[in-house]
Amino acid sequence: MPTRGRPKGSGSRGKGQSKGKSGVLFRAVExxxxxxxxxxxxxxEVIRVETAAGLRRS
Numbered sequence: 001m002p003t004r005g006r007p008k009g010s011g012s013r014g015k016g017q018s019k020g021k022s023g024v025l026f027r028a029v030e031x032x033x034x035x036x037x038x039x040x041x042x043x044x045e046v047i048r049v050e051t052a053a054g055l056r057r058s
Contacts, residue, residue, distance in 0.1 A: 050056035 013027060
């Protein structure tokens with residue numbers, strides 16, 4: 001166990017960025033939501049194209 005320096009998880013190393021673990025987790029959640037929105041849009045586009053090509057019945 002280190003006895004000197006900053007305790008583990010005590011904040012960000014760079015100034016002006018997000019504050020520690022909570023900031024990183026917040027950005028990770030936002031990124032996951034953004035990815036899910038993109039995935040949903042792509043799934044809708046696939047369904048639309050397959051329907052137009054006659055590969056899928058709706």
